[in-house]
Amino acid sequence: MRHTIAFSRANNLQPRRPACLMTETTSNQRVCFLMRAGAETLDEYKRRHADVWPEMRDALSGAGWRNYSLFARDDGLIVGYVETDDFDAALAAMQDLAVNERWQLEMAPLFESRSAPDQALERLEEIFHLD
Numbered sequence: 001m002r003h004t005i006a007f008s009r010a011n012n013l014q015p016r017r018p019a020c021l022m023t024e025t026t027s028n029q030r031v032c033f034l035m036r037a038g039a040e041t042l043d044e045y046k047r048r049h050a051d052v053w054p055e056m057r058d059a060l061s062g063a064g065w066r067n068y069s070l071f072a073r074d075d076g077l078i079v080g081y082v083e084t085d086d087f088d089a090a091l092a093a094m095q096d097l098a099v100n101e102r103w104q105l106e107m108a109p110l111f112e113s114r115s116a117p118d119q120a121l122e123r124l125e126e127i128f129h130l131d
Contacts, residue, residue, distance in 0.1 A: 027085045030129065033121040035078040041110040042076050048107070055099045063093035076112070080121065091118060 037045045049070060060068060067083040084090040094100040104116035113120040 029084055029087050030126060031080075031082050031084065031087045032124045032126065033080045034124065035080065035117050035121050036112045037072070037076040037078055037110050038112055039074065039076040042072060042074070045078070045107070045110045046072060048110075053099065053103070056103050059094060059097050059099050063097075064090040087123075094118065 064084045064086070065082050067081070069081045071079040071081075073079075082090070100118070104118055107117050108114055111117050111120065
């Protein structure tokens with residue numbers, strides 16, 4: 001996304017932030033978390049995420065998951081980032097969905113814990129943010 005910086009006519013040296021950057025919602029949470037896939041299963045994990053089922057994508061969106069990304073390191077460390085109004089509620093909203101149950105069952109063998117990945121994630125504390 002590209003933002004344009006507007007300048008005040010009174011002082012061309014003082015940029016004004018665009019309205020879209022000035023608006024903040026107090027309920028928006030930025031959440032980062034860790035999971036660990038097996039190093040030997042990482043290629044399969046990446047392959048499956050290259051083609052996430054449309055109904056799983058719809059379920060995540062419907063449960064309030066926005067701007068969701070996953071990153072991987074060669075040793076199997078997975079870093080997730082998501083924005084949501086309430087992370088605990090977003091997780092809970094997914095728990096009872098059949099598509100999520102199927103997805104978690106298919107992903108579980110790829111993880112070191114062999115449990116449902118959404119149950120084994122480790123949430124990180126945000127210590128800095130720059131808009």
